[in-house]
Each structure stands twice: as structure tokens, then as C-alpha cells.
Amino acid sequence: MHEFLVFTISGLTTAGIYAISASGLTLTYVTTGVFNIAHGATGMLAAFTYWQLAVAWGWPVPLALLFCVLVAAPLFGLLLERVVMRRLAGAPESTRLVVTVAVLVVLVSAAQWLWDPSTFRRTQGLFAGRGFEAGGILVPYNDVVVLGVAAAVAGGLWLLLHVSRAGVAMRARVDDPSLAILNGARPATSARLAWMIGTSLAALAGILIAPKLTMSAIPLTLLIVNAYAAAVIGRLRSLPMTFAGALVVGLAADYAIGYVPKISYGQQYLRGVLPVIPVLVLLVALLVLRASRLRGKPALAIREITPTPTWAGTGVFAAAVAFGAVIAATTLAKADLYSSTALWGLAIVGLSMVPLVGYAGRISLCQLSFAGIGAAVVSHAGGGSNPAALLAAAAVAAIVGAVVSLPALRLSGIYLALLTGAFAVALDNWIFQLPAFTVLGDQFALFTNGTLSVERFAVGPLDTTSDRAFFLTGAALFLAAVAVVVAVRRGELGQRLIAVKESPAAAATLGMNVRLTTLAVFTLSAALAGLGGGVYASAVRSTTPDAFSFFTGLTLLLIVVVAGVSSIGSGLAAGLLLGTAAVGSATGDDSARVTATVVGLAALALAANPNGLIPSVLRPAYEPVRRSPAVLAGSVGAITALWVLTLVDAVAPNVLPLGVLLVAVAAPLVARPLAGRAAATAGTEPAGRDEGLSGPLEWLGFDAPVGRADLDAIDARLALDTARLDTGPHLASGKTVGEARVGAA
Amino acid sequence: MTPLVELRGVRARHGRVEVLHGVDLAVDAGQVLAVLGPNGAGKTTLLRVLAGLHPPSGGEVLLGGRRANGADPVDLARRGLCLIPEGRGVFPSLTVRENLWMTTHRPAGLSRAEVEERAVARFPRLGQRLRQPAGTMSGGEQQMLALARALVCEPAVLLLDELSMGLAPLVVAELYASVRAIAADDVTIVVVEQFAAAVLEVADTAAVLVEGRVAAAGPPADIAGQLSGAYLGGAPPADHRPAGTT
Amino acid sequence: MALLEIRDVTVRYGGHVALREVTLGVEAGRVTGLIGPNGAGKTTLFNVLTGLLTPGAGRVLLDGEDVTRLAPYRRARRGMARTFQILELFGQLTALENVALATRLRRRTAAGERPDPGALLERVGLSAFADRRADTLPTGLGRRLELARALAVRPRVLLLDEPASGQDPDETAAFADLLGELADEGLAILLVEHDMTLVMRVCAHLYVLDFGTLMAEGDPASVRADPRVREAYLGTSTGTDPGTGTAGAGTLAR
Known part of the structure; x- marks a missing residue:
């Protein structure tokens, strides 16, 4: 029983940290539509920054903590929004995910450049592990503070979203972005706020969890998986359910730490299962989640060009x-x-x-x-x-x-x-x-x-x-x-x-x-x-x-x-x-x-x-x-000649790579004017061009803006009376594509 | 006197299709302009151009005599130009109260209590529903909420898009009674509507938009006679309200 | 007996009732029209019929079989096809590929041979655009491509969501003829359309949906003469207010 209570307290603390992290993740996802895979990496970076301030430079702990969470993290969130995330509006979901993966990779690399991974680092829990006794159990002050902070985050987010105008505007934006604009809510403001708060919460969670692990970039980053599990239980939408999810994940993880080693059978196989408990929770959560509705085509601002390979x-x-x-x-x-x-x-x-x-x-x-x-x-x-x-x-x-x-x-x-x-x-x-x-x-x-x-x-x-x-x-x-x-x-x-x-x-x-x-x-x-x-x-x-x-x-x-x-x-x-x-x-x-x-x-x-x-x-x-057959043959010939010369040791070994590089650069430069001239002498447009258009129809608008002449040519070809075209579908889809543009304008 | 809202030769396109081909319209302060026309005539685009949501491709938009082409919609909204879009102009998952709070950005900002008070004074039915998510109310109540939200911030210009869409006639009548009351408070209103009968009673002037051009403009009484031609193209009137737009 | 039926279907979005106990049937060999103002629930009804949306209550019957819980693709394989109000073409594929893919999606064991994609394009007048990427087609042509694609699965029931919008009067007239042909071939067609001239011309039977409730049905002439329809559409006389009854519990709160 005593043991059970100890694990429960420690599990609740872990749950509190996951809840903080997961609520930040959910908040940014709901408000901006970007699921931030790099959320954990942000927390990792914050933990390292905190270590640098509090341990390496000896700042007082409260100052270092507050600086990281309330100054550095929001500024970083702002930077992320401004430099990266803002441009993701209207991009396909896969692009949005991949870009946050890129943020993760960059942050982890940055941390490894700045803090040599081979050095051992450790941060201490708050109050240096001290605590008080209650019913024969040592309760660390750290855990009490963490739980208090988690509760404060929950309460603070509720107040923000339901009482403050900025928070109500964030929810309004989720409902109907263009209507929010019509009500004088700047879309960029909501997004910025979401990124600032989300990053702060990631930072807070990262700093609080760091004492439970060694300071190492990748394990700290991967804690995000635990937050995923909580967020998925909250269906990526509901903050209360996310907190409940965090509770499940945190308690499961700490009970596993406590009780799995007691299982006598197959211990050598089970030892590694501990860090994976949240993954298993995530799996179960996914299994019980209701099927998503089949959606139609998402409104994208960018058209994908994927020519079929011949x-x-x-x-x-x-x-x-x-x-x-x-x-x-x-x-x-x-x-x-x-x-x-x-x-x-x-x-x-x-x-x-x-x-x-x-x-x-x-x-x-x-x-x-x-x-x-x-x-x-x-x-x-x-x-x-x-x-x-x-x-x-x-x-x-x-x-x-x-x-x-x-x-x-x-x-x-x-x-x-x-x-x-x-x-x-x-x-x-x-x-x-x-x-x-x-x-x-x-x-x-x-x-x-x-x-x-x-x-x-x-x-x-x-x-x-x-x-x-x-x-x-x-x-x-x-x-x-x-x-x-x-x-x-x-x-x-x-x-x-x-x-x-x-x-x-x-x-x-x-x-x-x-x-x-x-x-x-x-x-x-x-x-x-x-x-x-x-x-x-x-x-x-x-x-x-x-x-x-x-x-x-x-x-x-x-x-x-x-x-x-x-x-x-x-x-x-x-x-x-x-x-x-x-x-x-x-x-x-x-x-x-x-x-x-x-x-x-x-x-x-x-x-x-x-x-x-x-x-x-x-x-x-x-x-x-x-x-251009001439250029093609020339390039292949040049490289082949170099190759033969290298084989018979007539030239130094590094001439070949240089030669290949030279050919690779020169061939397009030579071929382009040739192709243009060939087209001119033949009196026709180069293949792939469309009559009357400034380029192939499928590519129109990619390299240069679509000109008036192009529009007329298209209209003429389709025998369209433009005035008669129904505008309905344009308006309907314009609502979603348009909002991003309006916001950016 | 300078008209408060004026369009001079305004053109607008959706992608490569031009939908407004040079529209001239003007509304004096405190007047109600009704823009009528069949499905696809460009009425909604016209309002979106006015609200700054859709950049015009030609011509001039003048608000209070000042050129407002490409103005930021948020700025326009905060200066008192208010568009209630077609459909339900409410945030469904926000409560009625929170929907009303969304207006409190106006510089002459009212307190939340004042906002609620005014809204309830205008539409008493909302008073019982303050804590209810807007999406759970009936269509008519949602439109009332949208109107209420637009009104409590005392707009200079109110743009209404298809207030009647999907609503029963009685509800529409009730809503237009409210619009008339708003107009009496010297708010300049541009209302786009297919439901001609109700809106013509409220309007000071009316214009008919057909295929992106103003086909007729003048006093409502004159316009009423020309409507069936523009709408129905000779089809029997009884079978046809050109229902719904896009 | 109707080939496609829905019985007492109710759909709620949160507390908003999008469809309230709607019952209707679509018979083979004729065009059935579904009209009503925007927001009346027509597209929601299509989503229920095709399985993209599961109704809160009620049943969907296809040829007497209860398909309410069946996945969309299973319904399609039983002979249901639709077009979309907002175009849902496979934009990266060419027009011909769009249709060709659809011809292959019908289960291979289905009786008869696959329709020829080229012939289908011909039928909707798109032969000249066979090799164009679908997302480069203007709306009107895109609608015809969606129709060709729907026909490619050799449906018994065809659901058309505003197929004439974006088409000019000549195209609409040709389209009306095509609908007539298809009905004569035995298809059951349900048509949602705003163009009343088209609706009155091709439909043998009409349903009027208002506020999620079926308010009238019958042949076009009688629907046109129905005082309730006149009232709903023209607002000439007083009536009850169906709008005030729909407020429900706060199910959106989560």
C-alpha cells in the first residue's frame, strides 16, 4: 500500500507534466491546424536552456525557470510562427507535418551543436529533492509544485479560452475564420498567441520532466510521444479529455516502473517495455477512437505537380x-x-x-x-x-x-x-x-x-x-x-x-x-x-x-x-x-x-x-x-572519356569527379539556348507548350503569373462566356483558401 | 453630399473569371440600399469587396469619400463596417454570450454587461439563451444573434447577405422588422437578398444586379416591376423563387 | 416499389437538426427532384444516402436491402453513384483517367462488361478534354466529368448535386436531354438543382425540403400549385415557424 501511494504520487506528477505538454500541443493544433511534431523538441531546447542558466551559469532557479518559460519560450514561439508556421496556411496536411518534423530535426541538431552530447548533464528537481512526510511517505515539494502548476495551467487555459477576448477569438477562429475577421479579430493574432502559449507550455513541461531523465536531446524530444497519447485521448480537440489522457499515461508509466520489475517471468524482455508504455496507451486510444468521416478535397492554396513517370x-x-x-x-x-x-x-x-x-x-x-x-x-x-x-x-x-x-x-x-x-x-x-x-x-x-x-x-x-x-x-x-x-x-x-x-x-x-x-x-x-x-x-x-x-x-x-x-x-x-x-x-x-x-x-x-x-x-x-541529342551525346562522351583516362591512370583520380560536376553544370547551360533555337528554326513552339499560352497549360502560373493573354486564350479555347459562369463553387472554396490570403494581406 | 458608401466601376474576379464588370452604386448615410438579383449575379462578391475580404480587380471603393480599395478587413470591421455573411453569421461552438463578446473590440468599447444588455433589449429571446452554444439554436435565433452582435457595436455601415436564407417567412418578416428598426437609428445598410418582397419594404433605393452588372436601379416601387424579368426569364412566377445562392 | 428509399431519417449537428424524420423514395426509370432553399439539408441528405454520414435515426434502403450501416464503397458497389456540389475530381489525373479509374472500381464480378471511358466522355461532350488534367477544367466541364465518372460505375441509382450550375443554357438543355435518356435506360435519378426550369422539365416527381423537413411532394404541377410551397418560397401568407422548435440541449459543449 505504501509502495502504491509512492508510485501514485510520482505518477500524478508525471501526469501533470504530460498534461502541460499535451494541452500546449492541442491548443496550437486546434487554433492553427498545425500538429507540431516538434513540440517535444521545443521542450528539450527549453530544458537545455534552463540547464545552461541554472546549472552552468548559476542563476537562481526561480529566475531561470521564469525566464525560460515566460520570456524565452514565448519569443521562440513568436519566431516559429513568423518564420515557419505562418506560411503553412493552405498547404497540404502532409507538408504541414513534414515541416514540423523539420523543426524537430533542426532543434535537435542545434542542441547537439550547442551542448556536446558526450558531456553528462543533469538538472535537479525543484527544491533539490526535499519534501515533507505525510502518512509515512516522503512527498517531494517538487511534486506538489508540479501538480499545482498543472492545475494552474488547466485553470489558466480555461480562463483564457472562455473569459478573455483573445481566447474567445481563438475559439471563434476555429469555428469560422472569415467570420472572425469580420468581427475584427486578426487571424495572425490568434495564431501568434497560440504559438506563444503552446511553446511556453512545451518549455515548462520540458524543464519539469528533465530531472527524471538525463539531459540528452533525443530522449527529451521523444517525450512528445507521451503527450501525443494524452492529446489523442483528448481527440486532439478537448482540453479536459487531454488532461484525463495525461492522467492515464502518467499513472500507467509510473505503475509500470513500480510493478513491471516484479514480474518474474520474461524479465529480460520486459525491462525495455517501460519507456514504451505511453506508446501502448496511444495504440489503445487509437483503437477506441471513432472513425474519422471521409472528407472531400481539402482546399489547398498550392497545386501539386506530379507528372506521371514515363x-x-x-x-x-x-x-x-x-x-x-x-x-x-x-x-x-x-x-x-x-x-x-x-x-x-x-x-x-x-x-x-x-x-x-x-x-x-x-x-x-x-x-x-x-x-x-x-x-x-x-x-x-x-x-x-x-x-x-x-x-x-x-x-x-x-x-x-x-x-x-x-x-x-x-x-x-x-x-x-x-x-x-x-x-x-x-x-x-x-x-x-x-x-x-x-x-x-x-x-x-x-x-x-x-x-x-x-x-x-x-x-x-x-x-x-x-x-x-x-x-x-x-x-x-x-x-x-x-x-x-x-x-x-x-x-x-x-x-x-x-x-x-x-x-x-x-x-x-x-x-x-x-x-x-x-x-x-x-x-x-x-x-x-x-x-x-x-x-x-x-x-x-x-x-x-x-x-x-x-x-x-x-x-x-x-x-x-x-x-x-x-x-x-x-x-x-x-x-x-x-x-x-x-x-x-x-x-x-x-x-x-x-x-x-x-x-x-x-x-x-x-x-x-x-x-x-x-x-x-x-x-x-x-x-x-x-x-538535345548533341548536348546529351557530348556530355556522355566527355564523362566516358574522362572515365577511360582515369582507368588507364592517364589523369589524377580527382579529375573525374570535377569533370562530372563541370558537365552537370555546363550541360543545361548549353542545352537551353540550343533548345530555344531549334524551336525557333522549326517555326513551332517547343514541345510541351500550348498554343497561345505562355507555357504548358498544366504549369501555367508556376513560373510566372498568369497573364491576361493566357486567360483570353483559355477562355477562347473553351468557348467560354465568362460572364455566365456560375461563381458558386469558387465562393464556397474561396472561403477557406481565401482566409489565409486575407490574413496575409 | 458625399455618399457614405460608393462603388465606382468596380470589377472583381474569381480566379480567371470576372464576376463584377464595372458596378456603380452609391448609398447616402442612413439610407438602406437593397441589392437584388438572381443566383450567381455577383451579389455576395459585391459585399465581400465592400468588406475588404475580396480585392477588387478594377474601379474604386469609396467609404466616406475615401478610397478603400484593398483595405484590411479587420480595420474596416473595427471602424464600424459590419458584414453579416450569408448562412449563419455566428460561431456555433461559442455560447451566445461569447458570440456577443466578440464585438467588444470597438474603440468606443462597451463593457460586456452593456453589450449583453443591449442585445437582449433588442432581441429579448436571446436573454434566455446566453449560456447556450449558438449552434444549438434555431436558424432564426442564430440570425437574430448575428444581427444583435452587429448592432451592439453601433456600426456605421451594415452589410447584410441573404438574411432570409433557409428561414421561414415569419422569421424573415421578424428579422426585417429589426432591420427597419436599425435603419431608423441612422445606420447605413446594404442588403443583398433574393427574397425581394421583404427587403423592398425596408429599402430606400434598390438595385438589380444581373451577371455582374447593375441592370436597374431606383426607388423600390419602380424596381419591383422589373424583377420578374431579371429573375425568372419568363418562367411562371409561382414555381420559382430562385432559391439559395452559393 | 422505390429502388432507393430513406425512412424517417434524422440528422443532428450538435443541437441543430439538419434533417427531421425525412422519408422519400427514388424510383427507377425516372428523374426525382429534390428542391429547397440552401441550408434545407439537401446535401446532408445526399451524404446520408451515400454513407458519408450516418444518420442519428432512420434507415436507408437500396432495392429493399437495409444499407444504413454500410460503408460508402459497399453502397457504391451495390449500384449507387453521386456527384458533388463542390467538385470532387481527382485533380492530378486526366479527365480520361478519372473515368477509367471509376470503371475499374466497380467490383470485377459485377455482371456485364466495363463501360468504355472514351464513350462516356463522348456522351457528356468532353472528348476534346480527355487528356486534360482534371483540376484545369472549368467548373461547368468539371461537373460533366463528375457525371461521366459516376456513370462509369454503371449505377442503378444516380444522385446529382446541382449538376447544372456553371453550365450555360445550351449546355443545360443538352444536359436535360441526357438525363431523360438515362432515365429511359432505367436509372433511378435523384436531382438536387436550383435551376427550376431544368427541374420542372425533367422531373417526374418532386420533393420539397425546407428546414430539414419534407414539406411537400408530388408531380411538378401539383408541387408548384401547393400553397405551402408558394408560401415557403414566396412568403405570401402566414405560417408556422418551424425555426423556433429546433433548439436542443447543448451537445456541442465537450
Whole structure:
């Protein structure tokens, strides 16, 4: 009984902290429509700032606390709103989620730059752990204060939302944004206030929870999962229910800490379950949540451009990849080649996001975790260098993927993102740390002793043991995966995915089982990720769970999205940035952190261009090259010549990379005027242009504003009498799109 | 005398489609202008242009003689230009009381108690429902609340969009009785409506908007005769109130 | 017997009653009209019929089978298709792909062969736009594409939500002819429309929805002559105030 009370008190304290965090998350989500994945990272940053002030610089505790929560955090919230979040109005939900992931990655990287992770830090609870006795139990003052603060936050939020005009205006904005404007409530004010308060609450929670853990950026950031669980119980809407949810999560976590070690059976497997309790609560909460209504097309301010890949274009891409792979395999130094073999596995994992995130518009935060599962399977099954192990990796990952996505299929996209995030964290903290276990007499070792060793496979005469052979095989496997994805996009499934993304309501009323389609794509992409993980593990031969961590997975997601998540080239970009010697050697040991920081910062710009770099920058730049045979042949010829010269040692080894770079820059510059001249001499517009329009119809308005002449041309072509057009649907949709513009105006 | 609200050759477009092709209208202070017209004529757009929610693509919007093209809708609202949009101009999940509080931004700010008092004085029925979420009231009560909210802040200009939408005739009659009372307090009103009969009794002047142009303007009595042509295009009148807009 | 029926359907949004004990039937081989002012609950009724919204009370029957609890896609596979008041096209796909995808969505075991997507586009006059991305089509053409897409699943019941808005009079006339043809082919069509000329021309039977309540039904002539309809639409005589009765408990408070 005594013990029970102790755990209850500690559980209530934890619950109070989660409630503070979760209410901030819910407040910003409800008011601004942005679910802030970086909420926990904000709290982490606050905890570090607090440590710096109170411990390193010796500020008095109350001063440091108040400064962090009431000055630094609101200012940071303001900055976030001004620089990042404001531009997200009218962006697709997936973009909004990814941008907050980018904020998370940037904040974690920033914290790691500022506070060297190898130094041990700790903050103390308030009142240095002192407390008072009540009924034979020591009650820390800290816990009393935390509970008091949580209650004050609850009361304060209620007063804000129901009594203050600013708070009433925030709720009014949720109901009807344009009507709120008509009543003189500035939309930006509500958003700003929400971000300031939300950030303050995140900071408060981060500082209060820090003494329970060591000061380390990633664990503190991942506490957000606990807040997710509470927020989901509150259906991302209701603050009272969110507080109740926090109570469940907090108590469950602390009772688990108290009682799970007492279970005598299977202790070595259960030890890791403790940090995962909130994830399990989240899972249960998702299962009991009522299905979301099928929605129609969201009103977006940005149109997505995802040209369907053609087989011809894919062939060019494949040829370029194969050519590049052969050159790299034959010219790279041994050490560089070894450290670049990881490229292809990661590229396949990156590619696995294309159907799911790109075509179907669903976010998964656990693709790299599926890769980890794939790696474990290959390690287990590939003992005899059996290539079938790769297929087994894909199959097992697919099954796990299907099971993971099941609870979220009924729900809107945001829940799938939360669930996958929680799953990745559970894998990180628990499953990947498990000791070996035996199922049906077969012993499975996951990351035994923290590493996983894998043998490269051999099929008949093809032995991939050498780095060169494996590098080329990896390229071939990547191209096979590309073929699968292109086939999917060009086939019925691809159209189904796009239909579901564009309008779930229309898809369902035409007879499509939307859940089954989502399940199919999730399974497919999990399978590809599992394959990628297997290829990756075979490449590096010995790997640790860190390689498949949640955080690395987020970086991978960001690279793919920045590159253009609907373009197959984005997977390659992920592989090149995360898995090659090029990046590693350029930046030394900090390479991962550099990559994460740069990619995170780049992803913040997504709000402005959610289509990504490949479709909006690279493709237009290289299109003339593809159309100009002379330039194309010249480029290939120049690179081939350099390659041959390098092979026969006629030139220094670093001439080739420089030459390739030069050709890559020069070819578009040369091809563009050529393409223009060819079009002029032929007396026709370049292909892809539309008669009378300043550009291809589908692209009109992207590069330059739509001109009067374009409008007239379109009207004339459609034989439209513009005056007669009904304006109804425009008005109806304008209501939602318009508000953002009005707010910005 | 300068009209309080004036449109000179105002054009507006939705994307690539122009929906107002040069509209000229003027309302003197304290007058009621009724803008009538069939579905899709551009009436709602006209009001949105006036309220600053929709930037005009041409022409001039003058408020009190000053050019107000592209003015910030929030500024306009705070200076006393009040639009009650079509549908229900209330926040459904806020209580009646909170809906009323939303108006307390006016510089001549009233206390919350005063706001409630005035609203209840005008619409006694709201008095019993102050703690009720607005979305749970009937359509007529919601429109009353919207009107009440617009009135307690003593607007200089009131823009009403389809007050009658989805409401029973009796309720509409009651609402327009309120509009008449408001007009008597020297509030300038522009009211957009398809329900011609009720609004013509209240209006000082009327204009008919057809396909983005002013087809006719003048005293209500003159306009009434020209309406069926604009609305029905020769269809038998009995089957047809051009119901609902967008 | 009506192919599609709803019986005593009630829908509440919070305390607001969007539909109150509505009962109506849509028979095969003719066009049934549903009219009423905006906010009367017409689109809500469509959402209930297609399963996007589950009613608080009442039943939906398709060919005598109770489909009230059935998912939207299952209803579609039983032969129900609709268009949307606010266009819900698959914008990234071409017009032809929109229709072609729909032809494949009907369960493969369904009797008969798949309709030809090109022929369907032809039928609604969109052949020239087959390869255009759907989100580049103007509203009027988009509505016709939605119709073609709905026909692609070979429905027995077709629900059309304001299909004529955004179309000019000539297009509307052509559209009326098409509706007539479709009805003659045996389709049960429920039409929500503001264009009364069209409604009066094509509908064999009319329902009038006002304030979530069915206030009148019958053939167009009798509906037109119904004094209650005249009153609701023109406000010529006094009547009861259905508006005051709808206040309910504060279920929005959560």
C-alpha cells in the first residue's frame, strides 16, 4: 500500500507534466491546424536552456525557470510562427507535418551543436529533492509544485479560452475564420498567441520532466510521444479529455516502473517495455477512437505537380544511374567504395516513401524502422549467403507494416503519422534492445550485444562479397525497386492512391475501399523499406540499432521530401546524402549532424514549395539536355572519356569527379539556348507548350503569373462566356483558401 | 453630399473569371440600399469587396469619400463596417454570450454587461439563451444573434447577405422588422437578398444586379416591376423563387 | 416499389437538426427532384444516402436491402453513384483517367462488361478534354466529368448535386436531354438543382425540403400549385415557424 501511494504520487506528477505538454500541443493544433511534431523538441531546447542558466551559469532557479518559460519560450514561439508556421496556411496536411518534423530535426541538431552530447548533464528537481512526510511517505515539494502548476495551467487555459477576448477569438477562429475577421479579430493574432502559449507550455513541461531523465536531446524530444497519447485521448480537440489522457499515461508509466520489475517471468524482455508504455496507451486510444468521416478535397492554396513517370524517362534515369554506378565502382578508392555501398540500401528506403508519402499523401515516420526489421531478418535468414533473405526481409516488413497501419486506417492522416512515430520510438527503445528470443524452436537474435552482423549473398556465379560487386548489385536492386514504383504509379494502384489523396469522399462513393487501398500502399512501402534495410545491412555487414533510429528516419524523410517526394530520384538523393563517402569525408565526424541540420533547414523552406526540388528545379533545368541529342551525346562522351583516362591512370583520380560536376553544370547551360533555337528554326513552339499560352497549360502560373493573354486564350479555347459562369463553387472554396490570403494581406 | 458608401466601376474576379464588370452604386448615410438579383449575379462578391475580404480587380471603393480599395478587413470591421455573411453569421461552438463578446473590440468599447444588455433589449429571446452554444439554436435565433452582435457595436455601415436564407417567412418578416428598426437609428445598410418582397419594404433605393452588372436601379416601387424579368426569364412566377445562392 | 428509399431519417449537428424524420423514395426509370432553399439539408441528405454520414435515426434502403450501416464503397458497389456540389475530381489525373479509374472500381464480378471511358466522355461532350488534367477544367466541364465518372460505375441509382450550375443554357438543355435518356435506360435519378426550369422539365416527381423537413411532394404541377410551397418560397401568407422548435440541449459543449 505504501509502495502504491509512492508510485501514485510520482505518477500524478508525471501526469501533470504530460498534461502541460499535451494541452500546449492541442491548443496550437486546434487554433492553427498545425500538429507540431516538434513540440517535444521545443521542450528539450527549453530544458537545455534552463540547464545552461541554472546549472552552468548559476542563476537562481526561480529566475531561470521564469525566464525560460515566460520570456524565452514565448519569443521562440513568436519566431516559429513568423518564420515557419505562418506560411503553412493552405498547404497540404502532409507538408504541414513534414515541416514540423523539420523543426524537430533542426532543434535537435542545434542542441547537439550547442551542448556536446558526450558531456553528462543533469538538472535537479525543484527544491533539490526535499519534501515533507505525510502518512509515512516522503512527498517531494517538487511534486506538489508540479501538480499545482498543472492545475494552474488547466485553470489558466480555461480562463483564457472562455473569459478573455483573445481566447474567445481563438475559439471563434476555429469555428469560422472569415467570420472572425469580420468581427475584427486578426487571424495572425490568434495564431501568434497560440504559438506563444503552446511553446511556453512545451518549455515548462520540458524543464519539469528533465530531472527524471538525463539531459540528452533525443530522449527529451521523444517525450512528445507521451503527450501525443494524452492529446489523442483528448481527440486532439478537448482540453479536459487531454488532461484525463495525461492522467492515464502518467499513472500507467509510473505503475509500470513500480510493478513491471516484479514480474518474474520474461524479465529480460520486459525491462525495455517501460519507456514504451505511453506508446501502448496511444495504440489503445487509437483503437477506441471513432472513425474519422471521409472528407472531400481539402482546399489547398498550392497545386501539386506530379507528372506521371514515363517508361522512357525512367529508362533514361536508369541508364544514368547504371552509368554512374559503374564509373563509381571502377574508380573509387577501396575505402571510399566500401563506405559508399550503404548508398543503395538507403536509397531504396527513401524510395519506399514515394508511393506512400508522394502518391497517397500519407506520412510515415517509421520507414527506417521497417528497414531495421529488414536488416534483422537478413541477418537471421541470410546466414548461408542466401539472397532469398532479402525477399524474406521485404515480406516480414510488409506484414509488420500492415499490422502497424491497421489501427490508423480508419482515421485521418495525422493519426497514421502519430502511430508510426510511436511505433518507431517503441522499436528504438524496446524491440531493438531485446536479447535473443526463441520462437517455435528457432532462435532469433536482434541486435545482440548492440550489433547485427550480416553476410553478403551469392547467387550461382554472382558473388557479391567484394565491395565492387556489391555496389553494382545494390544499384541493380535499387533500379528494380524504381521499376516497381514506376509500375505502381502507372498502374491502377497508383491512380487509386492519387484518387484517395485528392478526394477520399469521391473515391469511396465510386466504390473504392479507401482503407484497403491505404493498407495496400502502406504494406508496399513497408516491404520496400524492409528490402532497403536488408540491402543496407548487407552493404555495411555490421550495424547497430542507431542506424535505424527514429531520428535518422526523420532526416531521411526530410531529404526525400525536400528532393520531391513524388519523384523517384528523391530516393537516390536520400542515399547519396546519408550513405556515401562524399558527405562523410567532406564533413568529418559530424557528417550526420551536418546533414541533419542542412536538410532540416532546407525542409523549412518546404512551406513555400512543397513540390520539392526535383520537379520544380532539377527537371526543368535538365529537360533541354534530354531533348538535345548533341548536348546529351557530348556530355556522355566527355564523362566516358574522362572515365577511360582515369582507368588507364592517364589523369589524377580527382579529375573525374570535377569533370562530372563541370558537365552537370555546363550541360543545361548549353542545352537551353540550343533548345530555344531549334524551336525557333522549326517555326513551332517547343514541345510541351500550348498554343497561345505562355507555357504548358498544366504549369501555367508556376513560373510566372498568369497573364491576361493566357486567360483570353483559355477562355477562347473553351468557348467560354465568362460572364455566365456560375461563381458558386469558387465562393464556397474561396472561403477557406481565401482566409489565409486575407490574413496575409 | 458625399455618399457614405460608393462603388465606382468596380470589377472583381474569381480566379480567371470576372464576376463584377464595372458596378456603380452609391448609398447616402442612413439610407438602406437593397441589392437584388438572381443566383450567381455577383451579389455576395459585391459585399465581400465592400468588406475588404475580396480585392477588387478594377474601379474604386469609396467609404466616406475615401478610397478603400484593398483595405484590411479587420480595420474596416473595427471602424464600424459590419458584414453579416450569408448562412449563419455566428460561431456555433461559442455560447451566445461569447458570440456577443466578440464585438467588444470597438474603440468606443462597451463593457460586456452593456453589450449583453443591449442585445437582449433588442432581441429579448436571446436573454434566455446566453449560456447556450449558438449552434444549438434555431436558424432564426442564430440570425437574430448575428444581427444583435452587429448592432451592439453601433456600426456605421451594415452589410447584410441573404438574411432570409433557409428561414421561414415569419422569421424573415421578424428579422426585417429589426432591420427597419436599425435603419431608423441612422445606420447605413446594404442588403443583398433574393427574397425581394421583404427587403423592398425596408429599402430606400434598390438595385438589380444581373451577371455582374447593375441592370436597374431606383426607388423600390419602380424596381419591383422589373424583377420578374431579371429573375425568372419568363418562367411562371409561382414555381420559382430562385432559391439559395452559393 | 422505390429502388432507393430513406425512412424517417434524422440528422443532428450538435443541437441543430439538419434533417427531421425525412422519408422519400427514388424510383427507377425516372428523374426525382429534390428542391429547397440552401441550408434545407439537401446535401446532408445526399451524404446520408451515400454513407458519408450516418444518420442519428432512420434507415436507408437500396432495392429493399437495409444499407444504413454500410460503408460508402459497399453502397457504391451495390449500384449507387453521386456527384458533388463542390467538385470532387481527382485533380492530378486526366479527365480520361478519372473515368477509367471509376470503371475499374466497380467490383470485377459485377455482371456485364466495363463501360468504355472514351464513350462516356463522348456522351457528356468532353472528348476534346480527355487528356486534360482534371483540376484545369472549368467548373461547368468539371461537373460533366463528375457525371461521366459516376456513370462509369454503371449505377442503378444516380444522385446529382446541382449538376447544372456553371453550365450555360445550351449546355443545360443538352444536359436535360441526357438525363431523360438515362432515365429511359432505367436509372433511378435523384436531382438536387436550383435551376427550376431544368427541374420542372425533367422531373417526374418532386420533393420539397425546407428546414430539414419534407414539406411537400408530388408531380411538378401539383408541387408548384401547393400553397405551402408558394408560401415557403414566396412568403405570401402566414405560417408556422418551424425555426423556433429546433433548439436542443447543448451537445456541442465537450
